[in-house]
Amino acid sequence: MAARAGVSRQTVSNVLNSPEVVRPATRNRVQLAIDELGYRPHASARRLRTRQSSTIGIRLDPVAGGISGSILDRYLHALVAHADGRSMRITLFTASDPADEIAHYARLRDGADIDGVVVTATQYDDPRIEWLARERMPFVAFGRPWGAERADDPDRLWVDVDGRAGVRAATEHLIGRGLTRIGFLGWPAGSGTGDDRRSGWEAAMVTAFGLGASALAELTIEATEGVPNARIAVERLLASGAGLDALVCASDALGLGAMMAVREAGHPHFPVIGFDNTPVAKAVGLSSVDQRLDVVARATLELLMGPEGTRVLPHGSAAADAAHRLITPQLIVRRSSHLAPVEEAGGSKAFDHNEREQEE
Amino acid sequence: MAARAGVSRQTVSNVLNSPEVVRPATRNRVQLAIDELGYRPHASARRLRTRQSSTIGIRLDPVAGGISGSILDRYLHALVAHADGRSMRITLFTASDPADEIAHYARLRDGADIDGVVVTATQYDDPRIEWLARERMPFVAFGRPWGAERADDPDRLWVDVDGRAGVRAATEHLIGRGLTRIGFLGWPAGSGTGDDRRSGWEAAMVTAFGLGASALAELTIEATEGVPNARIAVERLLASGAGLDALVCASDALGLGAMMAVREAGHPHFPVIGFDNTPVAKAVGLSSVDQRLDVVARATLELLMGPEGTRVLPHGSAAADAAHRLITPQLIVRRSSHLAPVEEAGGSKAFDHNEREQEE
DNA sequence: ACCCGTTCTTTGATCGTTCAAACTACTCTC
DNA sequence: GAGAGTAGTTTGAACGATCAAAGAACGGGT
Structure with missing residues (x-):
């Protein structure tokens, strides 16, 4: 423990998480010790205590045949880059069909491995989206829900390209x-x-x-x-x-x-x-x-975590006018x-x- | 706690991690309770206690311009699929240059976020590989070290396509x-x-x-x-x-x-x-x-975790004849x-x- | 009956963090 | 100058799993 700076563990924690509550003098001293010792908080311990995985799951498509396969790739890249800026990590999984994908969602959520998911390649009446909404699991879809259904339901967040x-x-x-x-x-x-x-x-x-x-x-x-x-x-x-x-x-x-x-x-x-x-x-x-997948990726995180937030918002907490984003290409x-x-x-x-x- | 089956937490843990030490009768009873309650161990708690993240890091390239960009994509897909079979997860990061990538390695390792990394797009005298070897961090390179240097150093694991x-x-x-x-x-x-x-x-x-x-x-x-x-x-x-x-x-x-x-x-x-x-x-x-990226991905994990293992092997534990794999395309x-x-x-x-x- | 060795199960301690409440020191008020 | 308020810091408990060691159950031999 880096309480080598002559302070308690909690003060170290505060310096890292809520610096404003620590007196500047102390803060500097602790920061110095942190730098000197190269201290990094143990991610799993933090996640255990806060009950947040700070991780977003996304399915990696089985390279959708055609040459447009790289779309997901580029989107993913932008997503990872922006997620990093918000101290979030992206974890991948593969699935053979929607039911399998839902099983992965459940598994990852129950194991507290992810806080939310990004759903890609959406379809008519997508069973994944129905499941996620029913389970009240935070998610954002890349792709509008086509058809007559609730495209403006504020509980079903989506981003799409116009x-x-x-x-x-x-x-x-x-x-x-x-x-x-x-x-x-x-x-x-x-x-x-x-x-x-x-x-x-x-x-x-x-x-x-x-x-x-x-x-x-x-x-x-x-x-x-x-x-x-x-x-x-x-x-x-x-x-x-x-x-x-x-x-x-x-x-x-x-x-x-x-x-x-x-x-x-x-x-x-x-x-x-x-x-x-x-x-x-x-x-x-x-x-x-x-x-403009970079813009799409940024919008995805804005819907999932709020404009500036650093954690995934609970399902159903989006304002009606902040639940969808249509990006002009x-x-x-x-x-x-x-x-x-x-x-x-x-x-x-x-x-x-x-x-x-x-x-x- | 699923000790609802009338057993202690440790027995539940054993059923999941070392079933062979639990008497079959008890095992079945616990398994039943697990299924019934839908119990899943909390991944972060396990990772904290075992000091293993069960996660492999890999850099997502900034889509290398050309049409071959999808190589990494397909490799990644295979890697994720095989990792899942070994209860491992893949986490992504992006980096602007080798130094930045090394900084990511250090950060992720110090935060106990990853157990090892896969290095792609290797170059002559790759600084990333030098760093990883020096820090004794487990890794596998996708790509031979070209040039005169130690292509057969058993401490530098690699897979490549012939x-x-x-x-x-x-x-x-x-x-x-x-x-x-x-x-x-x-x-x-x-x-x-x-x-x-x-x-x-x-x-x-x-x-x-x-x-x-x-x-x-x-x-x-x-x-x-x-x-x-x-x-x-x-x-x-x-x-x-x-x-x-x-x-x-x-x-x-x-x-x-x-x-x-x-x-x-x-x-x-x-x-x-x-x-x-x-x-x-x-x-x-x-x-x-x-x-045959699927084969390459499987070989990658075999080098990193042994033929059947379920955890990343410590750096430097590979036999000289099991440190490299050349896949015939x-x-x-x-x-x-x-x-x-x-x-x-x-x-x-x-x-x-x-x-x-x-x-x- | 008793002790012993096996096999199976339970009990405390621990991983490293953050939460919530308690404590300390200091300033302000009347 | 005593009490109240405030800012900064520390302390004990908890998150949920696994490790290590102790305990219980069970046969078998004498």
Whole structure:
């Protein structure tokens, strides 16, 4: 015990946890002894006494096949960095299905291993979220609850990226460059995220050109996620001779597939924009919409722990207007959308000037 | 306390930790009470008493730019899964540079937050490894210590992937298909990993065709990591009219760039093979060498905790022959290397039959 | 019956912290 | 100058598990 500074253990504890109650002179003396002896409180002892693990659990996805796998990765990185700033730690687990994941939640909570969880890859009527809410366990979902259900229930915290706004910005960027027949390559209707993104394109096209439903449908292509699917779909489209000026895509995988198809078909300047700003998009020069995962991660912790707090808030303590956060993403313009013969619109879009740096 | 089964706390503890010392009848009775009450030991209390955190720390890289970023991700996933099987948890941290990373090690160790660490992205004379060895903190490096230094020091545990063997297998696969002028697209000489991979190609070429140094040099292309760099280098090569039959590459990024260049130059069947088997390779049908990160992760824990153990072994307790593990990777053959007009060699190489499944 | 060795179970002590209450020293008030 | 109030510090207890040693139960041999 570092009571070598001639004070009691409790005073040491106070210096570390509530410095303001300790007289400055004493505080300095203790601090000096701490530095000198290199004393660090024993984390487990503290956690035992305070009944707080200061740890947040998150499931590490089994690398979701596609190239967008790195989204979670980047989000996780930002989350860990911000958590560190709040003296929180992140612990990982893996699960094979939602039921398994719930079992992990229960196990980790019962063992006082975690104070709360971050839920990713949310689905319609997600059983995990229902369970967490029922058990009154603190959590934040990355992903809105799609569908009619309680998206504004203050007991179900969530953060999400405003895909609609992002795709709208991408579309308007192309419109601003003088293009008119801008297609949308998205997933089959029915996925919340996909429909949301498409709605951004739709809004931009309707606003700019007043298109009707049939015109919009004509400009829409569907492909399930994956580079080859997109490639095939776009090849087919090109073969059918549909006159398109550009493509906005629901993901970088779709964007990459589209780009490969149009380039091979001999259109080196045909503009394509993806979504997610994955490393691959950067690598191949594909314009894309960046989710600003750093901002999302910060918002996640703000919901879970309050704006400045250093501990996880109890379930159900959020104000109605502080229970959800929708982050506006940012368009990153690269070669794939400004190589073209069309004049540069000179807008205020972000440019990616680092395009070649820091490849490892 | 679950002494509701009519026994003392210690007996409950024994049922959980050393069931063999408890009489079966008692054990069953206690187990029943445990299940019934849903009792879980308080992890922090146990950790305080046993002076073991049962936690391994690992740094989460700031997403290393390139498309190979997902390597750590997949390794991490496997590591977490295996750790769970040994009742271990993984905790993450981020660091801006080696010194910062070392500071994290010290902090986490002094706070009894971790029992050991896994070190990734190792370099020549890695300061982190020197520090860990000096402090006698348990650790395993993912990556051999390149250079002359003590690669066989039993105090410096490491696992790595045998890049040489992987590239050799890839090259031999092409040779088996009747190709002869097989080039190697690699990073500039001087990186341990890169030189190791090139040596596999060299070995295969020398064995098959008895090439000399100048012939080998003629077939070697250099590009720094990154899709565009590879693309440019290969475009240049094609323009210069060097007659090549196929390309083996040091990474998927190089492979992807090469593939884009040869496809655009009108060679849809020119075989290309990458390395790392990233999701992107899978997505675009690029043959690649898979690092078998699951095996690497298992080996990591075996070095850190012994073949079956459930706790981290003290530093320096490894036998000389159990301190390092070199994992042989596996060639995954896809369209990029077997579309060709050349006859299929009918070898025993692994095929990737899942190519389109489970894209999210 | 008695003692003895085994096998199984219980009892105190302890890990290192923080909580809650008690104590000390000092200042202020009337 | 006695009592009340306040700021700073110390003391005992507790968090919930495991360790080490002591105690109880049970057969078996003499």
